[in-house]
Amino acid sequence: MPAPELVEQAGRGDVELGGCCLMVDEHGRLVAPDRSCRACGHDFTAPPRRPAQARPPLV
Secondary structure (H helix, E strand, O other): OOOOHHHHHHHHOOOOOOOOOOOOOOOOOOOOOEEEEEOOEEEEEEOOOOOOOOOOOOO
């Protein structure tokens, strides 16, 4: 359950509370929306971050 402060913020529209909704993407992978547009209410999943590239050791 969210903290009372978060419930208040959600009531004002300052934050969007999430849950455990899982969806399947076009490749059959499970995804959960982690972003929401405050203007239109569309929920979406941000693209995965690229892994950090290995750097050569400093000499």
